[in-house]
Amino acid sequence: MTAREDISISVIKRLPRYYRFLQSLKENGIVRISSKELAARMGLTASQIRHDFNCFGGFGQQGYGYNVPELHAKIGEILCIDKEIKTILIGAGNLGKAVTNKIFSKNSGFKLIGIFDKNEAICGNMIRGIPIRNISYLENFCIDNEPVCAVTCIPSNDMRDVTDLLVNAGIKCFWNFSNFDIAMAHPGILVENVHLTDSLLTLGYLANSSLDLEEDE
Amino acid sequence: MTAREDISISVIKRLPRYYRFLQSLKENGIVRISSKELAARMGLTASQIRHDFNCFGGFGQQGYGYNVPELHAKIGEILCIDKEIKTILIGAGNLGKAVTNKIFSKNSGFKLIGIFDKNEAICGNMIRGIPIRNISYLENFCIDNEPVCAVTCIPSNDMRDVTDLLVNAGIKCFWNFSNFDIAMAHPGILVENVHLTDSLLTLGYLANSSLDLEEDE
């Protein structure tokens, strides 16, 4: 496996989508695809697709194209979907529960081993076989079970204390659904943010722009 | 208001984060900030901040910097946070419920007017004062109420029929949580995607890369 750090983040962010598309092609029994054909289906350029795939080595065959099941498997391998990174969830509200399903889905690359919430009323409840524990057990749980990744679905106000504790307890990466800026507070820690509010505001801006435009015409 | 279509999407995607930061500065009673100071707090360059703000006009004052409450208000205005785009939610599972809270939050720019689900067992239940309706009422509801935006929190398999119906019924934009490619199926319709699975897979890739690296050292 060659050095990965020189692959640009924009390429990496496209990998999951390639993976999904190839999966659906595979499920439809399509065995062979050219970059041109795939580009048309995905709304990309053939050039970009070839460029992207080549970051990881020559998966194709001149004059033929790409073998779908093979390429699908390779990208899955690159994404490490078979790994089971030990993961804990902080916050078992609606969002936490929704996110649990994503972590549990086959080949996510992660394995949920613990769920925590500060609301005593729901502690003891089971989500997919895992009990919700009171947040006060979080530190000891980490010492005993050494989770690597934390998924944070709690209000931003609670985030500073929780992330301090988690980083101290050895957590290496976060899937962060709060607006608290973990990367700023803990340089060197890997963070993937999902900012739902930002996404909605962006849509609002674009919607109002395009609706204004329509009226003008 | 000048033409908006020439502002790059990367600038637009940064606006909500600016808005959030300025809000917290404002709440902390900070009245004045320079691009340099804001850059340090946000992990950006001062140059980029000035460049970004200038897309929308001169908000600052030479020798002084930016007035926080004023800038906050301007960006809110640009984002149209006071608009109430009529919005419906399709799919009232955990994700749908979580997302409802985001739409309801003050100044989201959207107003939720209807919730639909195909699961008859939960129809009639209220979420924040709005009843869950059976999906079979969707078409008539759209005719009567003319929603502009749809939030889709349903499985990809159900998406084709639902989006066909919605686009037909006059929906202009989507906040899409499924993996169905609305933009590909309905060219010209505005779509903001939130691909949770893709986000998790990206984190998995990056986590495995950086963990490998650590072992090597």
Added chain:
DNA sequence: TAGATTGTTAATCGATTAACAATC
């Protein structure tokens, strides 16, 4: 072999950063 399509380098495009004159 001829046709098709990749792998890969070079050209283009766009976004970020640097620099500095304008000015508060």
Added chain:
DNA sequence: TAGATTGTTAATCGATTAACAATC
């Protein structure tokens, strides 16, 4: 006025696209 900081243009950097030789 002098110091500070913006607004704005030019330079740099990186990502996307185009082109084509290699080759199946």
